[in-house]
Amino acid sequence: MPRYLLTQGVSFVVTLWAVLTLVFFAVRALPGDAATIMGGLDATEEQVQTLRERIGLARSVPAQYAAYFGGLLQADLGDSLRERRPVTNVLIERLPVTLTLAGMAFLLSLVLGLGLGVLAGLRPGGPADRATLLFTTVALAIPEFWFGFLLILLFAVNLGWFPVLGLPPSGLTLASSWNLILPAVTLAIPRAAQLARLARARVLEERRSDYVRTARSKGLLPAAVGRHIASNALPGVLPLLALELGGLLTGTIVVEQVFGLPGLGLTILGGISARDYPVVQGVTILAVTVYVLVNWLADMLQLVADPRLRAPT
Amino acid sequence: MQPWRIIRKHALLTLVLLLPLTGGAALAQTLTMAMAAQPDTLDPQVTAATAAFQVSKSIYDTLIEVDRAGNLVPALAASYAVSPDGLTYTFELVEATFHDGTALDAADVVATLDRIRAEETASPKRVEFQGIVSVAAQSDRTVVVTLSEPQPALLSSLASGWGAILPSEKLAEGHDFGNQPVGTGPFSFVGWTRDNAITLAANPDYYQGAPQVEQVVIRFVTDSAVQLQGLLTGEFDVVDTVAAADQPVVEANPSLTLVREPSGLVLVAGINTRREYLSDARVRQALNLGVDTAIVMEVAYNGGSQVGTFMEAGSPWYPESVQPFAYDLETARALLREAGVPQGYTLDLVLPQPYEAHIQAGQIVQDYLRDLGLDARIRIVEWGVWLSDTYGGPRNFDITVVGHTGKLDPSGRLTGLGDPRTNYTGLDDPKLVGLIATANITPDHAARQALYTEALERIHEAAPFIFFGTPDRVYARQTNVAGFWMTPLLDSYDFREARFE
Numbered sequence: 001m002p003r004y005l006l007t008q009g010v011s012f013v014v015t016l017w018a019v020l021t022l023v024f025f026a027v028r029a030l031p032g033d034a035a036t037i038m039g040g041l042d043a044t045e046e047q048v049q050t051l052r053e054r055i056g057l058a059r060s061v062p063a064q065y066a067a068y069f070g071g072l073l074q075a076d077l078g079d080s081l082r083e084r085r086p087v088t089n090v091l092i093e094r095l096p097v098t099l100t101l102a103g104m105a106f107l108l109s110l111v112l113g114l115g116l117g118v119l120a121g122l123r124p125g126g127p128a129d130r131a132t133l134l135f136t137t138v139a140l141a142i143p144e145f146w147f148g149f150l151l152i153l154l155f156a157v158n159l160g161w162f163p164v165l166g167l168p169p170s171g172l173t174l175a176s177s178w179n180l181i182l183p184a185v186t187l188a189i190p191r192a193a194q195l196a197r198l199a200r201a202r203v204l205e206e207r208r209s210d211y212v213r214t215a216r217s218k219g220l221l222p223a224a225v226g227r228h229i230a231s232n233a234l235p236g237v238l239p240l241l242a243l244e245l246g247g248l249l250t251g252t253i254v255v256e257q258v259f260g261l262p263g264l265g266l267t268i269l270g271g272i273s274a275r276d277y278p279v280v281q282g283v284t285i286l287a288v289t290v291y292v293l294v295n296w297l298a299d300m301l302q303l304v305a306d307p308r309l310r311a312p313t
Numbered sequence: 314m315q316p317w318r319i320i321r322k323h324a325l326l327t328l329v330l331l332l333p334l335t336g337g338a339a340l341a342q343t344l345t346m347a348m349a350a351q352p353d354t355l356d357p358q359v360t361a362a363t364a365a366f367q368v369s370k371s372i373y374d375t376l377i378e379v380d381r382a383g384n385l386v387p388a389l390a391a392s393y394a395v396s397p398d399g400l401t402y403t404f405e406l407v408e409a410t411f412h413d414g415t416a417l418d419a420a421d422v423v424a425t426l427d428r429i430r431a432e433e434t435a436s437p438k439r440v441e442f443q444g445i446v447s448v449a450a451q452s453d454r455t456v457v458v459t460l461s462e463p464q465p466a467l468l469s470s471l472a473s474g475w476g477a478i479l480p481s482e483k484l485a486e487g488h489d490f491g492n493q494p495v496g497t498g499p500f501s502f503v504g505w506t507r508d509n510a511i512t513l514a515a516n517p518d519y520y521q522g523a524p525q526v527e528q529v530v531i532r533f534v535t536d537s538a539v540q541l542q543g544l545l546t547g548e549f550d551v552v553d554t555v556a557a558a559d560q561p562v563v564e565a566n567p568s569l570t571l572v573r574e575p576s577g578l579v580l581v582a583g584i585n586t587r588r589e590y591l592s593d594a595r596v597r598q599a600l601n602l603g604v605d606t607a608i609v610m611e612v613a614y615n616g617g618s619q620v621g622t623f624m625e626a627g628s629p630w631y632p633e634s635v636q637p638f639a640y641d642l643e644t645a646r647a648l649l650r651e652a653g654v655p656q657g658y659t660l661d662l663v664l665p666q667p668y669e670a671h672i673q674a675g676q677i678v679q680d681y682l683r684d685l686g687l688d689a690r691i692r693i694v695e696w697g698v699w700l701s702d703t704y705g706g707p708r709n710f711d712i713t714v715v716g717h718t719g720k721l722d723p724s725g726r727l728t729g730l731g732d733p734r735t736n737y738t739g740l741d742d743p744k745l746v747g748l749i750a751t752a753n754i755t756p757d758h759a760a761r762q763a764l765y766t767e768a769l770e771r772i773h774e775a776a777p778f779i780f781f782g783t784p785d786r787v788y789a790r791q792t793n794v795a796g797f798w799m800t801p802l803l804d805s806y807d808f809r810e811a812r813f814e
Contacts, residue, residue: 030697030698031697031698031701031702031706032697032698032700032701032702033697033701036697036700036701036705037696037697037700038353038359038360038361038362038437039361039437039700040361040362040437040700041361041700041704041715041717041718042361042437042438042725043361043437044440044729044735045705047435047436047437047439047440048705050432050435051435051437053435054433054435082353082354083353083354083491083492083507084354084356084359084489084491084492085489085491085492090507093506093507149538152539152542153542156542156546157542157545157546160546163543163546163548164539164542164543164546164548165347165532165534165539165543165548166509167509168510169504169506169509169510169512169530169532170504171506171509257535258536260508260509260532260533260534260535260536260539261508262506262507262508262509266508267507267508270351270507270508273695273696273697274353274697275697
């Protein structure tokens with residue numbers, strides 16, 4: 001176990017460094033910088049240059065790289081060029097929205113996806129299976145931005161159950177997390193569909209196993225057989241769950257835009273268009289960390305769920 | 314089945330409990346406005362963004378301000394006097410208090426103007442204050458500004474958002490005005506969640522009298538469809554964007570009011586005058602004649618007035634002698650033939666994203682150019698790329714579409730034009746530069762106007778742009794909202810007299 005943790009830790013640091021380096025140079029390869037954009041149409045070239053010096057963009061790229069990674073070692077993510085405050089503050093302000101949204105969407109897709117998938121797999125060709133097939137086909141085909149908009153029209157404009165615009169001015173509170181339901185549903189539906197398909201396939205596979213045939217021939221109740229099938233089929237779904245959680249992070253970018261939610265998605269979009277390099281890098285660090293953590297968690301869960309993996313190798 | 318029933322029951326219960334929290338939470342005296350753009354900072358000295366000044370107008374005051382008719386009127390300066398040589402401005406201050414409780418005095422004005430002139434502030438508007446030799450507090454309430462040469466545009470600069478007066482005590486501390494603005498304005502800053510909202514509270518001690526609403530909430534809503542829906546559900550009291558297609562919906566609804574008034578924009582297709590053929594004024598005139606700008610204004614910009622030179626329609630500085638180019642395909646073709654432009658000549662037409670209207674205008678221009686036998690190839694680039702690669706830097710374009718925002722004084726609009734280094738069209742016209750430079754420092758109004766008129770006529774002839782026109786500024790509000798207005802030319806939001814009726 002300690003060895004496992006160590007290798008995981010090293011691979012996390014290496015992954016983070018590689019991704020961050022890539023992002024560091026990629027954002028700087030984009031034409032234009034924060035000073036040009038802040039200067040707009042009226043600023044002269046000299047004024048833009050002064051601004052560049054003021055916000056630390058006048059240094060060479062290697063110097064910026066050294067300064068940035070040096071800061072990172074001291075847990076300093078730098079200052080946002082546009083907002084002129086520490087990136088850490090920006091992230092702390094934005095992270096809860098995205099985490100809550102992704103968390104809600106994850107739970108929804110888990111319940112809906114696994115539920116439908118298992119139901120469909122247990123009775124292939126039955127009404128539940130056909131309904132699931134229809135659901136997954138439609139859900140995977142609908143673009144998120146369109147579906148989100150449809151939900152807004154129906155539940156916010158026509159029924160008035162939700163405000164049209166994401167969160168109240170006060171931001172995310174216990175009461176306002178209710179507003180995240182529509183975005184969470186938007187985000188969850190296509191992922192639930194993917195999960196449902198995989199769960200169904202795993203259940204079908206399991207149904208053909210010898211032990212199921214034996215159990216059936218011994219006259220076990222269908223519900224009991226179903227429980228056995230589900231508990232053996234589901235661990236195989238875990239790796240996909242981890243992938244899906246990672247995908248949720250990218251999905252939030254679209255959904256936050258549609259619903260106007262002040263989370264990390266809008267932050268990185270705004271950061272890119274303003275060429276706010278430290279902010280883009282900061283969000284990258286968070287995204288990589290979450291991704292690695294989630295994969296690690298899935299590994300752990302699989303160990304718990306599948307005793308065979310626990311055997312010494 | 315039992316667990317399901319429990320879950321369902323609970324879900325319903327939760328639903329019922331949570332419902333009251335979602336609707337009707339806003340106070341009746343809170344005015345909510347949806348805004349498409351977003352400030353980058355609320356420090357008025359370090360930004361050039363219209364969106365920043367639109368919001369900061371409510372937090373700060375300026376010495377002089379613009380009234381509803383577009384005139385410069387006294388604000389924090391109860392009165393001002395200009396010496397006959399145009400070199401000394403004396404301002405007498407009103408009694409006012411900053412949101413932090415300190416009283417306004419001459420030292421605040423001195424510190425404010427010193428900061429924007431300082432190189433380390435890196436203000437994009439610094440150049441407008443560079444003619445200032447000194448700012449001195451003659452007494453507690455009197456400020457004297459001395460110039461090196463006459464600068465009639467100074468009052469306009471002081472009346473613009475970047476002329477906002479900041480408290481000297483906070484300036485000395487190096488206070489973060491960008492995130493925690495403190496001014497004397499009608500509203501004090503409460504909070505700002507980026508991409509979400511800025512909340513402002515009425516300042517009961519405002520020197521012109523307390524505002525009528527208790528709170529102003531500005532929501533950032535990029536999508537005009539969402540703005541419209543929020544307007545329809547009553548979530549927003551004022552929205553700053555109404556898509557052309559949605560305007561009939563708003564007009565047909567008696568509880569909503571569509572406001573249409575002239576803006577200060579000049580919309581153009583800039584022509585790169587350093588490119589082959591485009592360096593020939595005849596070709597540029599042909600482009601102006603061959604594009605029906607009335608159609609461009611109507612279709613892409615939803616109406617407005619055409620212009621024939623680089624000045625907004627309706628401006629007192631717009632010369633009566635200059636007419637917009639009238640669509641004339643035959644003359645345009647003849648001019649192109651005369652200039653020897655080959656049939657099927659290709660042009661690089663660069664359009665900035667995410668400005669849908671400019672992109673649409675560019676597509677219309679492309680069609681008209683085809684009629685002229687020119688093959689314009691559209692290239693859509695993101696705004697940051699456009700700024701660094703098209704407008705600035707290597708200036709990679711033949712034709713590009715953009716809007717130039719309103720300026721209180723013509724010097725702001727015209728300075729730089731005619732100098733190939735400072736203007737993206739690359740027009741090289743020293744005589745024009747001289748005219749504008751002289752006009753900029755001519756204190757006598759009539760003489761100044763004559764010089765600008767000559768310059769604007771010259772710009773019409775040289776045609777470094779396809780002149781489109783000045784669009785209408787269209788926004789919508791709930792009919793029961795009264796007293797809200799937007800500053801002419803600057804487009805700042807004014808909530809001082811806003812109220813519900």
